[in-house]
Amino acid sequence: MEHKTLYGIIALGLCVISVNSYARIKLITLPVREHVEIQLENEDTTIIEEERIVPLKKGNNDIDFSWHNTSIRPETIVLRVLPDKTKSSLKSNVLSVSYPPGESALTWKVSASDNGSARVRITYAINRLDKKYHYLAKVNSDESQMDLSQYIKIINQSGEEFLNADMNTGRDKNIALPMGLNETQEFLNHQYSAIPINKSYTVNASELGYRNRAQDKLNVFMHYHIHNDAQHNLGKHSMAPGKFRIFQQDNKGTHVFVGEDWGKFTARDDEQKLFIGQARDIVVKRIIERKKRQKINGNLYNIDALVKYEIENFKDKPVTLTIEESLPHLRNEVFVSRNSSRPKNHIEWQVGKDTSFAEKPLKKLTSSEKIAYQVTLPARKGTDKVQKLEKKLNINFNNEW
Amino acid sequence: MTINNNLKKSAFRVILSISSLLFLMITNPVMAKNIDLSTLPSRESVQLTIYNSEDLTLVRETRQISIKKGQNRLQFSWANTQIDPTSVQVDFISHPGEIYLTNTTFPHEKPQMLYWHIRSSVETLATVEISYFTSGITWRADYSAILAQSGKSMSLDSFITVSNHSGEDYDNAQVRLVVGKINLVERVEALVRQANVARDEISQRKKAMRARMAKEMMTKASGRYEMAPMPSAVMADAMEEEKDVAKESLSEYYIFSIEGTETIPNQWSKRLRSGHAKAIEVDTVYRYRPREYGNILARVLMFKNDKKSSLGEAPLPEGNIQIYQNNQQGSLTYIKGIALKYTSVGEKVELNSGIDPEIFFQLVNLKNWRDNIWMHYRKGNVYRRIGDGHIIVDHNSKVAGWDEHSLYVQHLKNFTDKPIKVEIRRLVQGDAEVLSKLNIKKHDFQTVDIHSQLAVGEKQELLYETSIKKGRNAKQNQVLLETKAVTYPVF
Numbered sequence: 001m002e003h004k005t006l007y008g009i010i011a012l013g014l015c016v017i018s019v020n021s022y023a024r025i026k027l028i029t030l031p032v033r034e035h036v037e038i039q040l041e042n043e044d045t046t047i048i049e050e051e052r053i054v055p056l057k058k059g060n061n062d063i064d065f066s067w068h069n070t071s072i073r074p075e076t077i078v079l080r081v082l083p084d085k086t087k088s089s090l091k092s093n094v095l096s097v098s099y100p101p102g103e104s105a106l107t108w109k110v111s112a113s114d115n116g117s118a119r120v121r122i123t124y125a126i127n128r129l130d131k132k133y134h135y136l137a138k139v140n141s142d143e144s145q146m147d148l149s150q151y152i153k154i155i156n157q158s159g160e161e162f163l164n165a166d167m168n169t170g171r172d173k174n175i176a177l178p179m180g181l182n183e184t185q186e187f188l189n190h191q192y193s194a195i196p197i198n199k200s201y202t203v204n205a206s207e208l209g210y211r212n213r214a215q216d217k218l219n220v221f222m223h224y225h226i227h228n229d230a231q232h233n234l235g236k237h238s239m240a241p242g243k244f245r246i247f248q249q250d251n252k253g254t255h256v257f258v259g260e261d262w263g264k265f266t267a268r269d270d271e272q273k274l275f276i277g278q279a280r281d282i283v284v285k286r287i288i289e290r291k292k293r294q295k296i297n298g299n300l301y302n303i304d305a306l307v308k309y310e311i312e313n314f315k316d317k318p319v320t321l322t323i324e325e326s327l328p329h330l331r332n333e334v335f336v337s338r339n340s341s342r343p344k345n346h347i348e349w350q351v352g353k354d355t356s357f358a359e360k361p362l363k364k365l366t367s368s369e370k371i372a373y374q375v376t377l378p379a380r381k382g383t384d385k386v387q388k389l390e391k392k393l394n395i396n397f398n399n400e401w
Numbered sequence: 402m403t404i405n406n407n408l409k410k411s412a413f414r415v416i417l418s419i420s421s422l423l424f425l426m427i428t429n430p431v432m433a434k435n436i437d438l439s440t441l442p443s444r445e446s447v448q449l450t451i452y453n454s455e456d457l458t459l460v461r462e463t464r465q466i467s468i469k470k471g472q473n474r475l476q477f478s479w480a481n482t483q484i485d486p487t488s489v490q491v492d493f494i495s496h497p498g499e500i501y502l503t504n505t506t507f508p509h510e511k512p513q514m515l516y517w518h519i520r521s522s523v524e525t526l527a528t529v530e531i532s533y534f535t536s537g538i539t540w541r542a543d544y545s546a547i548l549a550q551s552g553k554s555m556s557l558d559s560f561i562t563v564s565n566h567s568g569e570d571y572d573n574a575q576v577r578l579v580v581g582k583i584n585l586v587e588r589v590e591a592l593v594r595q596a597n598v599a600r601d602e603i604s605q606r607k608k609a610m611r612a613r614m615a616k617e618m619m620t621k622a623s624g625r626y627e628m629a630p631m632p633s634a635v636m637a638d639a640m641e642e643e644k645d646v647a648k649e650s651l652s653e654y655y656i657f658s659i660e661g662t663e664t665i666p667n668q669w670s671k672r673l674r675s676g677h678a679k680a681i682e683v684d685t686v687y688r689y690r691p692r693e694y695g696n697i698l699a700r701v702l703m704f705k706n707d708k709k710s711s712l713g714e715a716p717l718p719e720g721n722i723q724i725y726q727n728n729q730q731g732s733l734t735y736i737k738g739i740a741l742k743y744t745s746v747g748e749k750v751e752l753n754s755g756i757d758p759e760i761f762f763q764l765v766n767l768k769n770w771r772d773n774i775w776m777h778y779r780k781g782n783v784y785r786r787i788g789d790g791h792i793i794v795d796h797n798s799k800v801a802g803w804d805e806h807s808l809y810v811q812h813l814k815n816f817t818d819k820p821i822k823v824e825i826r827r828l829v830q831g832d833a834e835v836l837s838k839l840n841i842k843k844h845d846f847q848t849v850d851i852h853s854q855l856a857v858g859e860k861q862e863l864l865y866e867t868s869i870k871k872g873r874n875a876k877q878n879q880v881l882l883e884t885k886a887v888t889y890p891v892f
Contacts, residue, residue, distance in 0.1 A: 047733065
């Protein structure tokens with residue numbers, strides 16, 4: 001079956017019979033694009049800037065601009081006549097714009113002081129010329145450093161080709177890249193090497209759940225943390241959102257795919273956190289060892305809760321584990337008869353005396369609804385029995401009813 | 402091909418003229434049923450006054466007609482247009498007191514037609530002004546703004562676009578645009594619909610008339626059609642300047658008058674520049690105001706419609722504004738398309754250009770606690786405060802009043818390469834107090850504004866505490882401010 005594709009066309013025509021413009025029958029010259037710039041800076045909108053040299057005659061001229069079967073957003077079209085450096089005597093004014101009925105077109109009426117040529121720049125937003133960012137991350141064998149490449153993929157389904165286009169991605173320099181019809185192009189935009197990274201292990205019964213609920217074993221989530229600043233060999237640009245594909249170097253020097261995640265927009269000096277899967281060699285059991293309700297008076301109570309964590313590290317290197325506890329979740333576990341009409345998140349709590357974490361809670365992660373601690377787990381020594389760490393978190397919920 | 406097209410165009414217009422105005426020279430006051438002799442006075446001038454708040458345009462047109470002494474009759478018809486039949490008026494501007502309208506007849510079988518019965522004391526060539534309302538002609542404003550690379554100034558081009566869907570071509574019309582909201586008790590298009598019951602009949606009559614006219618024209622010895630003149634050497638040499646759009650106030654309204662005349666054929670739109678301001682001083686403020694901008698820290702561009710901004714000549718009518726910014730490469734970066742509200746002379750324009758991802762903005766509730774807890778004892782209907790020493794152990798007592806305290810930190814990080822101003826509006830409802838050493842001001846009885854400034858790369862933690870009386874403790878419904886040093890909690 002023959003496949004037919006209808007391509008669009010963006011045309012710029014100069015009407016030499018200027019008086020009879022509304023009859024829509026014209027003899028036109030077709031000034032070619034001298035230069036096209038595709039702007040990819042705006043997150044949601046792609047902008048085209050094209051320059052053409054338009055012959056003008058002395059007096060009034062009609063310049064037709066039409067975009068059949070292309071997805072130009074007409075409300076964004078801007079025509080600017082650029083200053084002529086070679087022939088300063090030619091002056092021109094854009095007098096009006098007319099929109100014919102039922103056509104993807106407009107006509108600028110331009111008056112010129114002399115016969116000659118004017119360089120014009122036409123700017124417009126175009127749909128279906130989209131960009132996607134993705135990243136290729138190569139982590140070294142001990143997961144302390146990462147080489148990062150940012151790629152941009154441009155998909156042109158706008159119905160128009162831009163064969164002498166420069167891509168402006170917000171970098172210092174544009175990239176020359178012709179875009180054909182329905183073509184997809186991909187190019188390397190930024191490359192960074194030897195970025196120091198952190199790997200974290202996190203448990204959170206409420207947000208990350210259990211690996212085995214019957215055995216009280218929590219999921220252990222792993223993340224890489226990338227700091228977008230100069231100290232970490234980054235910080236020159238913000239990072240656009242996109243997919244990160246992560247490879248790790250093995251002992252033979254080749255790279256093995258270890259996972260992928262969607263990276264968020266990361267401003268300069270901000271942190272990118274990438275989920276890279278669940279750890280199986282770290283086991284964390286969480287049980288509520290104690291819950292005690294103490295009546296103050298009438299329907300007013302204080303509740304004492306003690307959460308016990310049993311932690312085992314089966315890896316042959318020490319790791320740092322972050323233990324997070326959601327306080328609304330814990331309060332619901334220990335105070336089931338609470339008045340359900342009361343606000344859920346206004347919780348008065350304090351850390352109780354039976355808490356066995358040596359360090360203070362992490363300031364960055366602790367709030368009225370969450371408390372977080374960090375624990376360093378020693379490495380497994382040979383095939384000996386793994387050391388089991390036991391940590392307790394004592395929370396006093398006060399003035400509940 | 403071109404000639405044929407011109408022929409078609411001319412024929413179409415002539416027929417329109419015939420159908421628009423028929424001057425019937427009938428000496429006998431009794432109407433002839435089928436035989437009419439008519440002359441076809443063309444429009445001398447036409448003026449369109451277009452209202453943007455309603456689908457309404459006032460059309461004033463002048464025509465010259467020969468009037469005989471005694472009784473005269475004029476027929477005016479407007480088939481296939483959007484004219485309000487209740488608004489059609491005639492005025493004899495050249496001969497006041499000598500020619501006057503005695504009565505108007507609306508034939509029931511012809512809805513888009515009327516007859517004016519005129520009495521004249523002279524035989525003369527008179528200028529008549531016919532005015533009527535029509536729907537289908539609209540205008541709207543739109544704007545194009547280009548921010549300087551620094552973001553501190555911008556140029557603003559204002560445009561007006563007139564669209565004609567009225568069913569009638571208006572050639573060489575003076576165009577006046579009215580800014581402001583008027584009151585209408587009935588919509589023009591509804592009045593047109595009411596009058597169009599017998600529209601088919603009119604259209605058949607018009608079709609027959611067209612055929613008759615075409616036949617007459619084709620049988621003429623000399624060609625009736627005239628080509629539109631090619632531009633003369635004088636016309637071609639003239640470098641036309643952009644048309645000026647004069648702005649004047651009238652009562653509660655502003656009138657924008659486009660210089661000269663414009664031709665706006667039916668179904669066409671035309672856009673003209675109505676103003677240009679080269680370097681408007683722009684202030685950028687980052688605002689958190691959920692009611693106005695949603696749950697985001699919005700980058701708000703502000704400027705004033707005043708003379709300092711090369712504006713202030715007239716209000717800025719509502720319309721969309723497309724904002725671009727000059728970039729390092731000398732091209733334009735698109736910022737956003739925003740709806741600009743009507744802005745009076747001297748009023749501040751506030752444009753929400755959306756989120757700036759280079760600003761980190763996060764509110765964290767660090768800690769909550771309760772005190773001043775009062776219990777209600779059913780027995781004796783008494784209230785006692787916990788901790789006052791007069792507590793009675795009663796299993797049936799209930800919490801009746803308490804104070805709820807919350808400690809918040811507002812995280813701000815400026816990752817941009819410019820210092821920024823931040824304004825945060827927070828809702829604190831009830832009998833409340835906000836305690837802090839920050840620059841906090843009350844906006845109204847239940848909202849407070851926190852203002853801050855951040856240097857390039859600066860991070861701030863703005864700490865404040867709220868205290869809200871709940872249950873029977875609440876006596877008022879307003880927020881008060883108190884200065885208090887608030888510190889980060891130790892967990």
